Amino acid sequence: MKPPALVNPARFLTEPVLPAKAGGGNALGSLAMDRYSRGDDSAFADVYDAVAPRLHGYLLRQTRDGARADDLLQLTLLQIHRHRGSYIAGSPVLPWAFAIARRLLIDDLRHRKTDALSAARSIEEADRPGSVAPEDEVASREVAALVEAVLDQIPEAQRTAFELLKVEGLSLVDAAQVLGVSVNAVKLRAFRAYTAIRTALDRAFRPAPLEEKGKET
Amino acid sequence: MNEAAELRARIIERVRAERSPTRIEIAARRRLTMLVVLVVPTIVFLAWGGVRAAPRGVDLMLWTGVGAAFVSAGATYVGLGSRRSMLGRPRAHLVALAVLTPLLLFAWKLCVSSLYSGALIEWPDRPGLRCLLLGAMLSLAPAVGLVWSRRAADPVHPRAHAAAIGTVAGAWAWVLVDLWCPVSAVPHLLLGHVLPLLLTVFASVSLGSRILTMRNSP
Numbered sequence: 001m002k003p004p005a006l007v008n009p010a011r012f013l014t015e016p017v018l019p020a021k022a023g024g025g026n027a028l029g030s031l032a033m034d035r036y037s038r039g040d041d042s043a044f045a046d047v048y049d050a051v052a053p054r055l056h057g058y059l060l061r062q063t064r065d066g067a068r069a070d071d072l073l074q075l076t077l078l079q080i081h082r083h084r085g086s087y088i089a090g091s092p093v094l095p096w097a098f099a100i101a102r103r104l105l106i107d108d109l110r111h112r113k114t115d116a117l118s119a120a121r122s123i124e125e126a127d128r129p130g131s132v133a134p135e136d137e138v139a140s141r142e143v144a145a146l147v148e149a150v151l152d153q154i155p156e157a158q159r160t161a162f163e164l165l166k167v168e169g170l171s172l173v174d175a176a177q178v179l180g181v182s183v184n185a186v187k188l189r190a191f192r193a194y195t196a197i198r199t200a201l202d203r204a205f206r207p208a209p210l211e212e213k214g215k216e217t
Numbered sequence: 218m219n220e221a222a223e224l225r226a227r228i229i230e231r232v233r234a235e236r237s238p239t240r241i242e243i244a245a246r247r248r249l250t251m252l253v254v255l256v257v258p259t260i261v262f263l264a265w266g267g268v269r270a271a272p273r274g275v276d277l278m279l280w281t282g283v284g285a286a287f288v289s290a291g292a293t294y295v296g297l298g299s300r301r302s303m304l305g306r307p308r309a310h311l312v313a314l315a316v317l318t319p320l321l322l323f324a325w326k327l328c329v330s331s332l333y334s335g336a337l338i339e340w341p342d343r344p345g346l347r348c349l350l351l352g353a354m355l356s357l358a359p360a361v362g363l364v365w366s367r368r369a370a371d372p373v374h375p376r377a378h379a380a381a382i383g384t385v386a387g388a389w390a391w392v393l394v395d396l397w398c399p400v401s402a403v404p405h406l407l408l409g410h411v412l413p414l415l416l417t418v419f420a421s422v423s424l425g426s427r428i429l430t431m432r433n434s435p
Contacts, residue, residue, distance in 0.1 A: 039239040044232055048225060056224075074228045079431060081232045083370055085243030088299050096303040096372075100431060103372035107433040177304040180373035185307070 029093035161189035296381030330401035345409025352413025355390035379425025387414035
């Protein structure tokens with residue numbers, strides 16, 4: 001199988017799979033959460049705006065079910081609300097919110113006895129770049145499907161690290177906090193995921209062998 | 218109103234319908250918890266007999282006690298310090314804390330005692346059971362209090378978090394037991410000083426992993 005002309009599979013290893021979501025910088029979220037924790041109830045809307053879009057995207061990708069994603073988002077924000085009094089001023093809100101969402105998602109999966117993580121992700125049409133030629137779109141979809149297949153096979157720890165960094169766009173520090181491990185552990189897990197994906201992509205897009213080229217002449 | 222705006226409005230409405238404590242209220246509760254965490258062991262310690270230097274000597278007691286307090290303070294900083302993060306330290310750090318703290322305390326006690334002639338002799342009538350009981354009683358209230366004050370708040374590693382809490386409670390209990398107990402013999406230390414710390418960690422993990430875990434409750 002020849003690599004498509006305009007799509008470089010290695011792009012997936014160096015660029016986020018999805019474009020960065022607008023809104024919700026950690027600093028804004030922290031300021032809003034600080035106000036909220038002190039009792040300014042009107043600040044909750046700002047906390048919502050700071051974290052909900054990215055959280056909802058994450059939950060939607062993990063569950064592939066709009067209603068479940070909405071419910072889990074509500075539960076996550078309720079937990080943030082219930083623990084607002086213990087919020088540490090200045091601490092980043094986004095990794096905390098992601099960690100809560102992930103915990104609730106895992107609990108939800110256990111209750112439902114399914115593995116949504118293995119059936120979850122696909123790149124949504126809405127997140128694709130607008131002007132992509134049809135053949136490039138097909139090629140992109142093939143590469144994405146291959147990446148998905150590899151992610152389904154690798155250990156959960158590596159898959160989660162990869163998703164948090166490359167799909168959700170969290171920083172190394174934030175991803176480490178969400179997972180409760182060190183930054184080096186996240187790097188190692190993500191590197192192993194990258195290696196597995198790169199090996200699969202190299203194998204799938206290996207150049208044609210020389211004897212075939214010799215036959216053409 | 219589109220779906221996203223509807224969802225936003227619904228969630229904000231739902232949150233408004235439920236009251237939650239603010240930082241000031243939580244701080245007041247924590248002060249009360251700290252009072253229990255500090256006062257109950259103090260009362261137990263004083264009722265048990267308080268500080269006893271003899272027959273080991275005041276300087277040996279101070280050296281071992283201060284060193285143990287230093288280790289316990291370090292364990293408190295690592296185990297309970299926030300690092301300006303709602304998610305605490307990595308799991309591996311907390312587990313390392315639970316493993317290294319008893320080792321450090323034991324090593325310090327042994328090393329300092331070995332510098333004093335006769336300090337490591339065995340006391341046949343003091344196998345360590347009273348120290349075991351005292352250590353367990355001193356660590357119980359702090360461990361339970363700290364776990365309870367953080368209930369349902371850990372979404373990442375409740376077991377490791379509980380282990381850290383148990384380690385800190387057990388370490389400070391070690392300090393008090395050390396101020397009371399004059400024995401430095403190895404079998405006595407293992408039964409009467411190390412074991413209660415390990416039991417506190419174990420109990421904290423058993424209890425705390427359920428209480429600390431953030432649950433899916435609408």
